[in-house]
Amino acid sequence: MTELFDQIDELRRGAGRVAVATLVSTRGTTPRKEGARMLVGEGGRILGSVTIGGCVDAQVIEESEDVLASRAPRLLELSLGDEEAWEIGLTCGGTIEVFVEPLATELLERVRAHAHAGRRGAIVTRLDGETGRKLLVLDDGTVEGSLGDAFLDERFAGETEATIAAGVSRTLFLEGTRAFVEVFAPPALLLVVGAGHVAMPLTELARILGYRTVVLDGRPRFASRERFPAVDELRVGIPSELVTAYPLVPSTALVLVAHDYKYDLPVLRHALATDVGYIGMLGSARRGAAIRKLLAEEGVGSAALERIRVPIGLDLGARSAPEIALAILAEIQVVRGGGSGLPMRARPPRATPA
Incomplete structure (x- = not known):
């Protein structure tokens, strides 16, 4: 989400009007690719991609220029060649749908502010009939705009609440009407305990991936803006107290890279009692076993202890701090995305729907 708004801000500063092309449907693959976006500026500048940057994207760019000229949205149905289809997950040539429209910022700014405050929301865009009509649905119950019919607004708002909870953008078909529900959520948080040498490249790489980054440490000499110029938040104090905020x-x-028992143990006690999605700790298998033993003696169960990933990261043969940071983020992405961590060439082929 952060990347989208950064790109919009960049284009609006100098490209005049902007067209937005959104991948709203793929046939024969998973819905995870829905929501891929390309921005086309009036001056010819392009950010993002709806496929892999091949001939399909070139066609979308051409259509985007027509949309800017006519100021009318349109839904494109595009065929993919075998190579392009494989790159987005289809096992052979298939069809995608891309919705192209002039950029309208009012609802985007509303959902942007809402997500920045730590909440979730969605923008529902009608794909047929009164094409381009929009409905804003926020997780606090707010509903604004209209798809052109009060009954449709009510039906789609109800289904959108479930889509927001699932956190996955998708196309819905209700009452004979299709609409794309784009979910907006706060950026994922990378919380790093310890401002050592690994934490510096770790937070830099995480920001590229769209994470909100926070570093906690009790040592002002380490937790300094000189060492962490781009981190979103840098706090000095007792980590076990700061982490509760x-x-x-x-x-x-949650990544612990302080390599210090007095930091690690109290933070882990707190974290293991929560639903945090990832817990990783820098150190050897021997150190990990010692930490688990101490926590087990305090009554922490074996299932909870297995949540601690130590040694941390995927086996990339990492040696330097940036390489270790990359290995850590790779493991976090595998956990969050449900991947296997295998090379793409070793990935089992996806089943093709009948």
């Missing part, structure tokens, strides 16, 4: 929820990744 942050949401340890399934979308949060």
Whole structure:
């Protein structure tokens, strides 16, 4: 979400009008690719992609220019060649749908502010009939705009609440009407305990991936803006006290890189009692076993102890701090995305729907 708004801000500063092309449907693959977006500026500038940047994207760019000229949205149905289809998950050539429209910022700014405050919401865009009509649905019960019919508004608002809870954008078909529900959520949080040498590249890489980054440490010399110029939040104090101020929820990744028992143990006690999605700790298998033993003696159950990933990260043959940071983020992404961690060439082929 952060990348989307950054791109919109960048184009609006100098590209005049902007067209937005959104992948709203893929046939024969999973819905996870829905929501891929390309922005096309009036001056010809392009950010993002709806496929892999091949001939399909070139066709979308051409259509986007027509949309800017006519100021009328349109739904495109595009065929993919075998190579392009494989890249987005289809086992052979297939069809995608891309909705192209002039950029309208009012509802986007509303949902942007809502997500920035830590809440979730969605924008529902009608794909047929009164094409382009929009409905804003927020998780506090707010509903604004209209799809052109009060009954449709009510039906789609109800279904959108479930889509927001699931956190996955998708196309809905209700009452003979299709609409794309785009979910907006706060950026995932990377909470790092310890401002050592690994934490610096770790937070830099995480920001590229769209994470909100926070570093906690009790040592002012280490937790300094000189060492962490781009981190979103840098706090000095007792980590076990500071960590309680942050949401340890399934979308949060907690990484302990202080390599210090007096930091690690109290933070882990707190974290293991929450639903935090990822807990990783820098150190050897021997150190991990010692930490688990101490926590087990305090009554922490074996299932909870298995949540602690130590040694941390995937086996990338990492040696330097940036390489270790990459290995850590790779493991976090595997956990969050449900991947296997295998090379793509070793990935089992996806089943093709009958």
